[in-house]
Amino acid sequence: MxxxxxxxxxxxLRAVRTWQAxxxxxxxxxxxxxxxxxxxxxxxxxxxxxxxxxxPPLGVTQCGQGxxxxxxTPPNVIETDARTWLALATGELTWAAAVEGxxxxxxxxxxxxxxxxPLV
Numbered sequence: 252m253x254x255x256x257x258x259x260x261x262x263x264l265r266a267v268r269t270w271q272a273x274x275x276x277x278x279x280x281x282x283x284x285x286x287x288x289x290x291x292x293x294x295x296x297x298x299x300x301x302x303x304x305x306x307p308p309l310g311v312t313q314c315g316q317g318x319x320x321x322x323x324t325p326p327n328v329i330e331t332d333a334r335t336w337l338a339l340a341t342g343e344l345t346w347a348a349a350v351e352g353x354x355x356x357x358x359x360x361x362x363x364x365x366x367x368x369p370l371v
Contacts, residue, residue, distance in 0.1 A: 256291050263288025271337075283333075289337060301313075301361050302327040302329060302364075303328050304329045304336075304364070315327070315361055327362045329355055329364065330355070330356045340369060345368075346364055
């Protein structure tokens, strides 16, 4: 079953493009929409619930095939900030560079999004 979309895809893509045009000058509403749209894109591209991606405080999603978790801390967790997540989703930053630069925290054997990035 595909993940239910909450962000309008057209509005979400516009928000991502607005962020790309001037990342340091985007308002909170646009940033939030861009992050949530990209989280939904990841869930659609990599359905499943083996990995939890957290972009506090703006959103979270589960993705990737593998063992499902339902309670407590999942075995595969990735956490990053909004700007890093959008840079990864748009291809402005590679997964390897983000990990090497300590811009993401990833734990677990499946906590690697490189196969699905960039999204937009």
